[in-house]
Amino acid sequence: DIQMTQSPSSLSASVGDRVTITCRAGQSISTYLNWYQQKPGKAPKLLIYTASSLQSGVPSRFVGSGSGTDFTLTITSLQPEDFATYYCQQTYGTPSGTFGQGTRLEIK
Amino acid sequence: QLQLQESGPGLVKPSETLSLTCTVSGDSISGSSYYWGWIRQPPGKGLEWIGSNDYSGSTYYNPSLKSRVTMSVDTSKNQFSLKLKSVTAADTAMYHCVRQAPGGYVGYWGQGTLVTVSS
Numbered sequence: 335d336i337q338m339t340q341s342p343s344s345l346s347a348s349v350g351d352r353v354t355i356t357c358r359a360g361q362s363i364s365t366y367l368n369w370y371q372q373k374p375g376k377a378p379k380l381l382i383y384t385a386s387s388l389q390s391g392v393p394s395r396f397v398g399s400g401s402g403t404d405f406t407l408t409i410t411s412l413q414p415e416d417f418a419t420y421y422c423q424q425t426y427g428t429p430s431g432t433f434g435q436g437t438r439l440e441i442k
Numbered sequence: 443q444l445q446l447q448e449s450g451p452g453l454v455k456p457s458e459t460l461s462l463t464c465t466v467s468g469d470s471i472s473g474s475s476y477y478w479g480w481i482r483q484p485p486g487k488g489l490e491w492i493g494s495n496d497y498s499g500s501t502y503y504n505p506s507l508k509s510r511v512t513m514s515v516d517t518s519k520n521q522f523s524l525k526l527k528s529v530t531a532a533d534t535a536m537y538h539c540v541r542q543a544p545g546g547y548v549g550y551w552g553q554g555t556l557v558t559v560s561s
Contacts (some may be wrong), residue, residue, distance in 0.1 A: 335505060368547040369487075377538055377551035378489065384545055421489055427548025429477040429494035429502050436488050 462540030
């Protein structure tokens, strides 16, 4: 199993802030890295796939980058609707895929 | 518009078998290049990939669950199913059926069904 480590596990930020979440893979996964947003009581929503491709309909303030073992999700200007939990997922061994433990983004 | 809907018992006794079905509408399972899978989330915890089927019925399981999981596809009903045997309280979770793109990422999720393991 490829382990995925997200950091931080939680953070507080304000509307308009620039926020970065990091995900590190236990081995190189090329760009097989995806990001999801989950709000309470809802299924996760795909934001970014293959490290940097923006899913259709997702605002451009969500930016993914990285390759190999280190990846980041940046929200360039936080909006009220962005407060949620974010998960990274590696799919190097498609269709299998392990998730990071999640990052809870809260309002400061 | 693709929709996935889970169905099955919400309560399962310890040591018994959890059985869930996902009904797909808006796409055909057969002949599709997508994977059809299951992901679970224990209350207040993170996400765990359980396994996936491809259109031909080939199965791929999480190694940590492989000994207890069976997945299958019924193309005539456009459904796929999950069976997890010998369940314990640790298997209590929201179970989502999903469609995964060829790259593995999940583009579509079912709303999920909560399965509680309790006597």
